[in-house]
Amino acid sequence: MTKRIAIIGAGAAGLTAAWRLRNAPYEVQVFEKSRGYTGRAATRSHGTVRYDFGANYITRPPERIRQLLTDTLPHDALATIDPPVWTFDKAGNREPGDPESNAAPRWTYAHGINTLGKLLVEDGNLSVQRTTRIHHLTRTGGAWQLHTEQGETHGPFHVVLSTPPSPQTVAILQRSSADAESETHIRQCIAALEVATYAPQFAYVFGLAAPLPRPEPFHALLNTDRAHPIAWMSIEDDKPGRVPSGQSVVSAQMSPDWTAERVDDDPAAYTDTVHALASDVLGVPLQPLAWTDAHRWRYAAPTAAAPDAPLNAAYEAGLYFAGDYRVGKGRVALAMDSGWTQAERIMADWT
Ligand SMILES: Cc1cc2nc3c(=O)[nH]c(=O)nc-3n(C[C@H](O)[C@H](O)[C@H](O)COP(=O)(O)OP(=O)(O)OC[C@H]3O[C@@H](n4cnc5c(N)ncnc54)[C@H](O)[C@@H]3O)c2cc1C
CATH class of the missing domain: 3.90.660.10 (Polyamine Oxidase; Chain A, domain 2)
Incomplete structure (x- = not known):
C-alpha cells in the first residue's frame, strides 16, 4: 500500500520537504491555511x-x-x-x-521572494490544498486523521510532518488525541516545542x-x-x-x-x-x-531552537517536525534545509 504523507504548512520548510519527497513512492499532500505559498517569505x-x-x-x-x-x-x-x-x-x-x-x-x-514557493510547487508537481487550516489530529489504528477548522477530515496518513512555527504546532498538538503511546510522544513534543519561543x-x-x-x-x-x-x-x-x-x-x-x-x-x-x-x-x-x-x-x-531528541523520537508515532524553530534562527535557507532533513528521515524510516 502506498504510504501517505501529510505536510502541514506550505512555507519554505514544508514545500522543500514535499519537493524532496517528489520522486519517493509516497502520496504527499500539503495543507496550507493561507491562499499563498512560502509563509513568512511573503x-x-x-x-x-x-x-x-x-x-x-x-x-x-x-x-x-x-x-x-x-x-x-x-x-x-x-x-x-x-x-x-x-x-x-x-x-x-x-x-x-x-x-x-x-x-x-x-x-x-x-x-x-514568494516565487520560491511557486517554483517548488511547479517543479515538484506538488499537491497543495490551500485555505485549509489544520485544527487537530487524531490517531487510530496506527494512522493519522487531520481535522480542519472548517470541520473536514483528511486521512488516513501514515506520517504527519508539521511545519508551522512551534507555538502554532503546539496549539495543533494540544487539541489532538491518540493512543497511549502516541499521546506520550505528543506530550514530549509539546514540551520540546515550547522551548522554541518566537x-x-x-x-x-x-x-x-x-x-x-x-x-x-x-x-x-x-x-x-x-x-x-x-x-x-x-x-x-x-x-x-x-x-x-x-x-x-x-x-x-x-x-x-x-x-x-x-x-x-x-x-x-x-x-x-x-x-x-x-x-x-x-x-x-x-x-x-x-x-x-x-x-x-x-x-x-x-529565539531558541527546540531540543532535537523528543522531536526525533516521535517518528515512532509517524510524527515529524521541520521549520526554523529546529535551528533557532529565522532564515529561509535554514528552514528549507530542515525540511530537506526531515524528508530524508521520512524516506529512511518509511521504506
Ligand atoms: C519580518 C521578517 C523578516 C525576515 N527576514 C528574513 C531575511 O531577510 N532572510 C531570511 O533568510 N529569513 C528572514 N526571515 C525569516 C524567514 O522568513 C523564516 O525563517 C522562514 O520563512 C521560515 O519558514 P518555515 O517554513 O519554517 O515557516 P513559515 O514560513 O512560517 O511556514 C509555515 C506555514 O504553515 C502555515 N500554517 C500555520 N498554521 C497552519 C495550520 N494550522 N494549518 C495549515 N497551515 C498552517 C503558514 O501559513 C505558513 O505558510 C524573516 C522573517 C520575518 C517575519
Whole structure:
C-alpha cells in the first residue's frame, strides 16, 4: 500500500520537504491555511509594485540548498541584491557593514521572494490544498486523521510532518488525541516545542511617488546595538523588476522589544510614528508618501531552537517536525534545509 504523507504548512520548510519527497513512492499532500505559498517569505502587490514584507532575501544557504536554488530549480528570475547592508545604532549613526557578510550573495526573485514557493510547487508537481487550516489530529489504528477548522477530515496518513512555527504546532498538538503511546510522544513534543519561543515583529512598507534620494550606497540598514525601535530597513528598488522608475519603496521592520509592547494593537495605528522614525534612520525624508502597508508577524523568528531528541523520537508515532524553530534562527535557507532533513528521515524510516 502506498504510504501517505501529510505536510502541514506550505512555507519554505514544508514545500522543500514535499519537493524532496517528489520522486519517493509516497502520496504527499500539503495543507496550507493561507491562499499563498512560502509563509513568512511573503510578497504583496500595490498596483505594479511588488514588495516583500517578511523575509527580504536568502543568503548563506547550506550547499544542498544553494544547488537547489541556483542550479536545480528554474533560476531565470533569481536575482542578487548587490548594494551592501550597512549598520546603524540607537543614536542614528550609519556605518558600512561587515565586509564578509556583504560579500555573500543575497538572492531574491524578480517578482517577489514568494516565487520560491511557486517554483517548488511547479517543479515538484506538488499537491497543495490551500485555505485549509489544520485544527487537530487524531490517531487510530496506527494512522493519522487531520481535522480542519472548517470541520473536514483528511486521512488516513501514515506520517504527519508539521511545519508551522512551534507555538502554532503546539496549539495543533494540544487539541489532538491518540493512543497511549502516541499521546506520550505528543506530550514530549509539546514540551520540546515550547522551548522554541518566537519574537514578534511589526513590518511597515512606505511607497513614495518619487525616487528616494540616496546619498549613501546601502541597500539596507541593520540596527546592531538592538537599542532602536527599528531593527531593519531596506529599499525594494534594489530588487530587479519590483518598483517602476520614478517611485521608491522602503521597508521598515521593528525590533522584537518595541513590537512586543504593542503586539495586540493594530500595527497600522503606528504607521505615522514609524514613518518619522524611518526618515530619521535613513537620513532623508520618506516623501512624497503615496501609500503604506503594515503587518503583524506574531511569530517572526525563533529565539531558541527546540531540543532535537523528543522531536526525533516521535517518528515512532509517524510524527515529524521541520521549520526554523529546529535551528533557532529565522532564515529561509535554514528552514528549507530542515525540511530537506526531515524528508530524508521520512524516506529512511518509511521504506
Ligand atoms: C519580518 C521578517 C523578516 C525576515 N527576514 C528574513 C531575511 O531577510 N532572510 C531570511 O533568510 N529569513 C528572514 N526571515 C525569516 C524567514 O522568513 C523564516 O525563517 C522562514 O520563512 C521560515 O519558514 P518555515 O517554513 O519554517 O515557516 P513559515 O514560513 O512560517 O511556514 C509555515 C506555514 O504553515 C502555515 N500554517 C500555520 N498554521 C497552519 C495550520 N494550522 N494549518 C495549515 N497551515 C498552517 C503558514 O501559513 C505558513 O505558510 C524573516 C522573517 C520575518 C517575519
